[in-house]
Amino acid sequence: MTSKIPGFPARAVITEVGPRDGLQSEPVFVATDDKIALVQSLLDAGLRRFEVTSFVSPRAVPQMQDAAQVMAAFRDRRDAHLTALVPNARGAAAAIEAGVDAMVLFASASESHNQKNVNRARAASFQGFGEIAQMADGTGVALQGAIATAFGCPFEGPVALQAVVDQARAYADLGMRHITLGDTTGMATPALVIERVQALAAAVPDVEIALHFHNTRGVGLACAYAGLSQGVRHYEASIGGLGGCPFVPRATGNVPTEDLVYLLHESGVETGTDLDALIASAAQAERIIGRELPGQVMKAGPRLKTASMDSVRTANG
Template identity: 60%
Template sequence: MRADDKRADPANERFIEVVEVGPRDGFQIERTFIPTSEKIAIINAMIEAGVRRLEVTSFVSPRAVPQLADAAEVLAGIDRSKGAFLTALVPNPKGAERAAEAGIDAMVVFCSASETHNAKNVNRTIAESLAGFREVVAVAEDARIPVVGAIATAFGCPFEGEVPPDAVVRVARAYRDLGIRQVGLGDTTGMATPPTVQSAVRALAAETPELEIGLHFHNTRGIGLANVLVGLAEGIRRYDASIAGLGGCPFAAGATGNICTEDLVYLLQESGYQTGIDLDALCAIARRVERLIGRPLPGQVMKAGPRLKRHAADEVATAAG
């Protein structure tokens, strides 16, 4: 299923931006180090398939996340000739300086909406995290690099339970006051449901209408794509996803993979939206990633293919009797 480049115009109201986060959110929890050359090759293949925004790594301490110790090397090897927009997580000013030196297109800072998860994730209170981002934003501004604010546990916390929309709005306002104009709501452990997605999105639209919202769902309980449909109905036009369904937060019990990029693209295309992404090429990349990881991955469309994929009759056994 070839992507039509004419339909990939972001000004088109039917265009949905799919943000590939597998190279960061997916690879980060793999214990076996993935060769830098393989990471680069997979990212370049996704760009060739039409993916235009990718979260490619994180400039965290190599001791904290050894899998992403090659962040600068990965950035250096990516083919930027097709205009891909590359982002990376930055936890602190030192990480921001490294990201700027590596030539990242946008920095992503992250803070949980629940105190307990934030403490587990970064060993800080929410207030401490937000205060620390001032220096990150200053580094980014000096380098003329935009900053995106991610809000983890936006739809529920595995330690605290329900996360009220007011808690999400509080973090979003703090981001806005730092000069950040894009925020992403993260469903860190797959606790989002259609009603919680609707409530959080509507609260942000009412209280911080100047912010552009993106959604980051996990498929822990099998309704990640159902939540996407709710987001679409609410007018959200940017969604994170991970190739083959890789991913999961290492600091949250029960976390599993993100919604799958090729499954998301299939849903969007079958629903009349445009992504600019070649689904067949994306499925081939997902199968390549599955071979690289060495275990079955949860992506569905990479196994079954698009809805109208044809098979020769002699490929299938005929019923006896």
């Protein structure tokens, strides 16, 4: 590991979202055993926080129809923190029964994307969140909030900073102490990241801020770097770059976990993960879904990985 960059946190915490956000829009159902094997490989690589599935209607997201079975494979792992996305009270009841550690409640900062994403108005989403908070009370299941389209909306364009701040405050009022700014649309820039992180740090100082970037326009890691410059410790990523919101036009995948870990390690930030093992997990994910994934480090390897001189031709002339 290289020397730490001044101002960066000494350690970052990564939540692996590939099993949920990464796989949710895959058109061919991924076998439950393959999902479980992928999560196990990521555990073996040192990851400990997972958004492992979502308790949604199987008609809306067929890929997540085996949510309870996937959770059952890991619910007794005391060394893993397992969260699941829940859109409504029915999903929350199933998630609590399945033994999740936390439920992720999500709404978009823009009205139009919320309508596309969950087919309801933002006000209706928050009304439902109040019911879920009551259901979770006394169960030991925590609530986390996710703000989708926190950096821009593909239908409305810019998303006002105040809308993001107001949503974070509403989450905090429901007792959430972990809030993710989601770059659902790949519209984040380093400048927007700094602006929004600073605003939330001032508005909800007792809340942990997490960042979730898509690499739609190739600046996902630059945005993560901006977050690090503000001291943000929590990041979400998807192995191999799997994923992309199915309700966003021209969407591409999430920032690859192994690419993010490479950046962190080369910046002197510890993660508790084994980069070589993550690269192997990315290759496993690629085999499972049967196509090439966009991750770069899984192709190139770590920076100091050497090769024999015989492995490439010598210039002639």
